[in-house]
Amino acid sequence: MDQKEILHKYLRTRRENLLAKLDGLDEYSIRRPMTPTGTNLLGLVKHVASVELGYLTDVFGRPTGRVLPWFSDDAEPDADFWAAPDETRESIIELHHFSAAASDATINELDLDAPGHVPWWREDRRDVTLHQILVHMCVETAHHLGHADILRELIDGGVGQGAADPNVTPRSAEDWAAHRERIESAARKAGAGGL
Incomplete structure (x- = not known):
C-alpha cells in the first residue's frame, strides 16, 4: 500500500468505528x-x-451542493454537535455515508500533493495539500472516536469495538470493578502524598 492508501484505510476504519458507537x-x-x-x-x-x-470537498474545489444548515452564518453555536428533535438518526447516518462517499471520491481522484485552500484557517495556513488534510481528518475522526468510546462505556458499558476487540482486556464485570478499585486506591494514595 502507498501512503495515500494507508491514510485512506485509517480514515475509513475510524469512520466505521465511530458510526458503530450508535449500534x-x-x-x-x-x-x-x-x-x-x-x-x-x-x-x-x-x-x-x-x-x-x-x-475533503470544498477545500479542493469539489463542492457537493449539500447545504448544512448548522454551518450557516445565523446558526446557533455548536449546532453541528447535537441533533434537534426533527433530525433523525437515519438522516445523520445518511449524511455520514454521503460525506464518506464524496470524500472518498476526492481521495481516489486526487494525488497527495493536490493543492487545496481552507478559508476558515488562519491566512498563513490556508494553502494545504490532500496529504495534510487526510492526516488532519484521520486525527479529527480518531479524536472524536475517543470521545465516543468513553460515552458508550458510560451509557451501557460497551468498550472498544466490541467483545472481539483484541485491544480490550477480556474481564468479567467483577474483574473490571476490582481493576477500577485498584486504580482508585492508587489515585487516593498518590493524592494523599503516598508516593
Missing part, C-alpha cells in the same frame, strides 16, 4: 448529553461527517 442504542441514549458541554454520540457522528464533507 443497539435507543434514541435517547444516542442523543443524551453526557458531559457538562453536551457531548453526545449522535452529535459526534453529525459533527465528524459535516467537517469531513467540507475538508
Whole structure:
C-alpha cells in the first residue's frame, strides 16, 4: 500500500468505528448529553461527517451542493454537535455515508500533493495539500472516536469495538470493578502524598 492508501484505510476504519458507537442504542441514549458541554454520540457522528464533507470537498474545489444548515452564518453555536428533535438518526447516518462517499471520491481522484485552500484557517495556513488534510481528518475522526468510546462505556458499558476487540482486556464485570478499585486506591494514595 502507498501512503495515500494507508491514510485512506485509517480514515475509513475510524469512520466505521465511530458510526458503530450508535449500534443497539435507543434514541435517547444516542442523543443524551453526557458531559457538562453536551457531548453526545449522535452529535459526534453529525459533527465528524459535516467537517469531513467540507475538508475533503470544498477545500479542493469539489463542492457537493449539500447545504448544512448548522454551518450557516445565523446558526446557533455548536449546532453541528447535537441533533434537534426533527433530525433523525437515519438522516445523520445518511449524511455520514454521503460525506464518506464524496470524500472518498476526492481521495481516489486526487494525488497527495493536490493543492487545496481552507478559508476558515488562519491566512498563513490556508494553502494545504490532500496529504495534510487526510492526516488532519484521520486525527479529527480518531479524536472524536475517543470521545465516543468513553460515552458508550458510560451509557451501557460497551468498550472498544466490541467483545472481539483484541485491544480490550477480556474481564468479567467483577474483574473490571476490582481493576477500577485498584486504580482508585492508587489515585487516593498518590493524592494523599503516598508516593
